[in-house]
Amino acid sequence: MKLDKTISAVVTGGASGLGEATARALAENGVKVALFDMNEERGEQVAREIGGVFCRVNVTLDDDVDAGFSKARAAHGQERILVNCAGTGRSIKTARRDRKTGDVTHFPMDVFNDIIQINLVGTFRCIAKSSQGMLDLDPLEDGDRAVIINTSSAAAEDGQVGQAAYAASKGGIVSLTLPIARDFMNDGIRVNVILPGIFDTPLMSRAPQEVKDSLAQSVPFPKRFGLPAEFAQLALSMITNGYFNGEDVRLDGAIRMAPR
Secondary structure: OOOOOOOEEEEEOOOOHHHHHHHHHHHHOOOEEEEEEOOHHHHHHHHHHHOOEEEEOOOOOHHHHHHHHHHHHHHHOOOOEEEEOOOOOOOOOOEEEOOOOOOEEEOOHHHHHHHHHHHHHHHHHHHHHHHHHHOOOOOOOOOOOEEEEEEOOOHHHHOOOOOHHHHHHHHHHHHHHHHHHHHOOOOOEEEEEEEEOOEOOHHHHOOOHHHHHHHHHOOOOOOOOEOHHHHHHHHHHHHHOOOOOOOEEEEOOOOOOOOO
């Protein structure tokens, strides 16, 4: 797919981190971009800076997602690109004993469900609703009708201590990508997924400096965090390379996560 002003995109989680970097990269290539996010202040700022539109969307709610697509399409027309970056995560052991009290607790099921609903179900919800509109588009000269990029994590393959919920949600995103690509194999809609490793995002910036230094040194090469712009670069390659379909690609400096 050639990127230009005739193409519109929706980026979930577009107000910060990997989503923001991807939204900016698309806009720099002329694409009309709509941002889905919960952070209204930051989302509006980014949208102004890239000449896009912000839609306050909670990806766990049908009505929110429907309203977001309606607003985005009213501004830019039916999107040909969907990039799913919205996500969350918490690290809690499946069951654990409190060192001070001796009490044993298990992973709160409401927290487990929230992570699955945001990361996995939210991703699928946006794919289903976006692709419904994509099917009405005419194919482009190269045969592409649309492209969907999902965001998983290296944790999908080597989740660490406390990451059962997060790894399950991200593993599910990997698993659904190929079947969806096959669902659309006669419709010209390509679907791929990126599995980022340790990236320099707002979530990571809250970690203590010594923790960040240690994590950076654990990357085989280069010994640093990934840059959001590098994620965006891969997303654009998946969009513009017409033979990229049904693939899951790690972007992680060759790291394989240790148990903790």
